[in-house]
Amino acid sequence: MKHPDDSGTAHGGSDAGSDRPAATATPEPPSPAVSFAGAGLPAEVLRTLTRLGVREPFPIQAATLPDALRGRDVLGRGRTGSGKTLAFGLPLLTRTAGRRAEPKQPHALVLVPTRELAEQVTEALTPYAEALRLRMATVVGGLSIGRQIAALRQGAEVVVATPGRLHDLIERKACRLGRVRITVLDEADQMCDLGFLPQVVDALDQVHPEGQRMLFSATLDGDVDQLVSGYLRDPVVHSVDLSAGAVTTMEHHVLVVHGPDRYAVTTEIAARDGRVLLFLDTKHAVDQLTRHLRASGVRAGALHSGKSQPQRTGTLAQFKDGRITALVATNVAARGLHVDDLDLVVNVDPPTDTKDYVHRAGRTARAGESGSVVTLVLSGQRREVSRMMADAGIEATVTKVRSGEAELSRITGAKAPSGTPLDGSAAPRPKNTNAPFRGLGTSKGAAKGTSRGAGGTSRKAGEARRLAEARKAAAVRRNNG
Template sequence: MQAGSPNTRQSSSPASKGGSARRRTPRSRNRAPQSPSAPKPSLFDQVGVTAVDPAPFDQLGLPKALVGELTKAGLTEAFPIQAATIPDALAGSDVLGRARTGSGKTLAFGLPMLADLHGTSARPLHPRALVLVPTRELATQVTDSLKPMAKALGLYVREIVGGMSFARQADMLRRGVDLVVATPGRLNDHVRQGTCVLSAVERTALDEADQMADMGFLPQIRELLNHVPAGGQRLLFSATLDGDVDRLVREYMSDPVVHSLTPSAASVDSMDHHQLDIAAEDKHDVLARIAARDGRTILFVRTKHNADRLTRKLRSVGVHAGALHGGKAQNARTRILEEFRRGSTTALVATNVAARGIHVDDVSLVVHVEPPADPKDYLHRAGRTARAGATGTVVTLVTDDQRRAFRAMAGKAGVKPTATKVSPQGANLARLTGAREPSGVAVVEPKAETNRNPGSGGTRRGNPRGRTGAPRNGGGPRGEAKRGEAKRGARRA
């Protein structure tokens, strides 16, 4: 196994591609024997933290057209994860990378993929590169980031996700797409119906691989990777290498160059973490005052029902709040996220959908309305603030009966929150969060959102053209939630 370093990056160049010689074979032959009872260190643990000096994009071996487009966007110097991984990816190596959320991973895998595709075009139904992501919102974010770069090279990047017209996506694939950004469930639908063929895919990237494993996507990812030629390049980015992700690495990557830019707990360093001890009866008043603060705030809840209920309560007291969860139609999710980005909605009430790779600039406060049970959930949610070198604050509302469990979870997450007792009108709450009294003037509720997604229902059988009719299980968020939870499970993304 080789480990990437700044010294080896200088010799990497696009001319040294070696993807055609790559085989999908386990790498256990390179590992020292271990006692069955000894814990197996991950590849990230084995290589330690990669030290990377800043590097201008024009020194990484990228095509001039790409460098020019980056310069137009105000990007001249690569982030550490980009400086570490781009030359190795351009050289044709499989790359396994870890970096904190908001560190620039999209361009780290996207730029070398586009550079390698430059000069040729895709056949109908046969994309040449593939990026797999856990959620629709992250697919949109990745697509939007790469489209200007692709256009500079005469390439086409498109997203393939659930909740959008299957027929339109099939049409798009028939016209030819160079790089597809997809969620596993919807892409599998296209592969099974013959509207997407993966036999020409030369490069595959998996972004947020550990999150896809947590969401139950691993069987679908394996099914897709089994359709991709074995000799292709694999780029995999993950915060952790738990069992399922480690198996993906062993089965589908060949001697990857490993770059670990940050240890697993390092993403919490640029945030202030607070445990707000509250009385249970004060909780809703505390939340209303926090949500009424200046600045963008994300409030995380456990269920879709809780997200909708809290949003209604906040709007009733004058807070411009919106709910984001998997039970909403894709057009509603897109609209709510765009309103949050623009600032017309200042408080986003979300389930873990928004913790999975969503990037919105200037989120200054993340609120755990209930303490998460899983340290991974805490870190994913917290990562919505303090992105790309910024700082932020993370607070968790904790009642007496939750205190012990929260402290244990925080310890596993590598977090030492400062505990402070707060009350709705108390100075401590205002000091730590910027909380203030809401206006009391109810915000008008938006018109009822239909959850009919034209053309999205025929992705399995009997409706290959995406014909629409009355939504099954009824319209509205409840009907969509039933379809998403009961019939598609992890496929809903």
């Protein structure tokens, strides 16, 4: 196979040189490909697409494939779940095919913000890489750096990496980027948000100066704009599926809950039939809720940055194959997590900004499927959450709910948990200094005659019951005596 670079022409069609001019958007890109075959992909790739049941390109793929295959710098904007991985991955693999990497010197680089996204990209591209006889290596933190050094030493044409671990490998002289002619920045805005901009810039300064660069991001402001203007040459801009909230198959609900009832509502949602992804703000809160759910009979698993990579990988695998039905996570799962047929995402803690909301929501209604996003709010949070969702262009249905009610079940599929502990321990009482916990599965009907928010039965009612039972027992003893 003749490689597209064999003509000696620099990628992008402009004059070669190490001084890259500032990026300018091309207003009218070529007509998008209407099929994978029409895009000019190799026969090996087309056969693999057919074998995997991938028949028609998604909009972002149809829009970017022609330009990316020609070697143009591409700036893509699209929500997560819109098909960006194949949009950049198929051109990257096609244009790298036919080359053989020397030890420690890859020819193509994909930079991503999280370990989960790195593994997902590698998993998605591996069948096509194998069809083209390309070797891939994934380098991320949390896994053995020795094994990653060994993989690079054996030779890998394509490297998928997180910026921090790649920087470590470069510092150890285990990886050199001078022969990288295709560089992809996926989820560039999150890499900048996580503080990886210095490592990203360092990597871009080391790759081949005449190489092709593709940047995909949900937003193009701040640090991302700096990357675009500094490192992309005359990029073709494609904006597709900008907001998860704009997906017509996605429903948005704001459920107003009473403070003491929040945990009970959450638990009943988690106990639904089918999988659910629940987001909380902190690692501690994730662990606490996961323990509570498992002790209540819900097959729950925790995912956050405090877990080791093998733990995170194992938990995700169990969630995908159904052994875990409720995944409790921090924002580490807001990007790079693809689960087929995930139809419900719950913000137990409301997101703090529109970007977080959009990416959390993007875990459902992927690839044309339907799904719902539910945000639990206390009455005092309604105004702030409404403002945030309005800024995101999202119209949500607002409903007041309590645990055990039919309306909660209608919206989320909530049901009472089995109550049988999965780990041999009783359900821990959640620590909540602001309001007492009503108790799991306690509906208004079940709590009839008791004071609200007091764990099911008020203290006075309990004392009266115990006194009545003591008097009855004394009367029985007198009659028997």
